[in-house]
Amino acid sequence: MLGSDPVDRYELEFYEDANGDQPVLRWLREELSPAKRRALGHAMGEILQELGVGVCGTEFGKQLGGGLFEFRLRRDLSEIAPVVAAEAGKILLRVFCHAHGDKLVLLVGGYDKGEHPSPRRQNAEIELARARLGDWRLRQAGTRRRR
Numbered sequence: 001m002l003g004s005d006p007v008d009r010y011e012l013e014f015y016e017d018a019n020g021d022q023p024v025l026r027w028l029r030e031e032l033s034p035a036k037r038r039a040l041g042h043a044m045g046e047i048l049q050e051l052g053v054g055v056c057g058t059e060f061g062k063q064l065g066g067g068l069f070e071f072r073l074r075r076d077l078s079e080i081a082p083v084v085a086a087e088a089g090k091i092l093l094r095v096f097c098h099a100h101g102d103k104l105v106l107l108v109g110g111y112d113k114g115e116h117p118s119p120r121r122q123n124a125e126i127e128l129a130r131a132r133l134g135d136w137r138l139r140q141a142g143t144r145r146r147r
Helices: 023-030 034-057 119-146
Strands: 011-014 061-065 068-076 090-100 104-112
Touching (some): 023 104, 034 068, 034 104, 068 119
Antiparallel strands (some): 090 104
């Protein structure tokens, strides 16, 4: 593990729409194979929760502008051992994030780029993440005004 103090770690939050749906959590549970889900969970715990938006200074992240960044996992499953030893093959996953508050990372989108590698699909996924971030910001602003 990169760091040892759990207080210094970033907390991950799932974006929730006005109807209570958490699309990133649903994607993780329903669309990823168990091996990819375990690998991504392991990587988010070991890297994203340790570095937060700082992943953008590494191979694991990229700034997308407007408060959005991507967490990139591109590894062979065997490299992520011991989490995933039974399944082999390359994974290429993207999770779109927004850092806010006191060490919080909001997960607003995700997709399997290995399954859908086209630039058109990636752009559509980024735009969807931007729309969710915009929705989240509007609802946050409304909550602050009501207090």
